[in-house]
Amino acid sequence: MRxxxxxxxxxxxxxGVLFTVFxxxxxxxxxxxxLSYxxxxxxxxxxGSGIRMVMLHLKIKSSENKKK
Structure with missing residues (x-):
């Protein structure tokens, strides 16, 4: 299961939030x-990776909606 x-x-x-707090x-x-750097x-x-993954999810959902 993926x-x-x-x-x-x-x-x-x-x-990202955790490392920002640190x-x-x-x-x-x-x-x-x-260590701060x-x-x-x-x-x-x-x-950056989180934003990219959310955008990928939105792109996948958008393409699934267009197929229907």
Whole structure:
């Protein structure tokens, strides 16, 4: 059984929020260090993947509706 793109999209967005929280905590405790940049990079990639998955889901639903 495969996961739908919308499920994967929300999962990636949740990870993006989590890494953003980690980045904010890291910056507030010790400033902009290497780990802060890693957290920001991971959050950016996760948000991008999440948006891409949600858009893929909408495109699939749109093509299914046009076939009917």
């Amino acid at each position: 996961r739908s793109p919308i499920t994967a999209g929300f999962f990636y967005m949740a990870l 980045a904010v905590q890291e910056v507030s405790s010790s400033g902009w260090g290497f 890693v957290f920001v990079l991971l959050a950016t990639l996760d948000f």
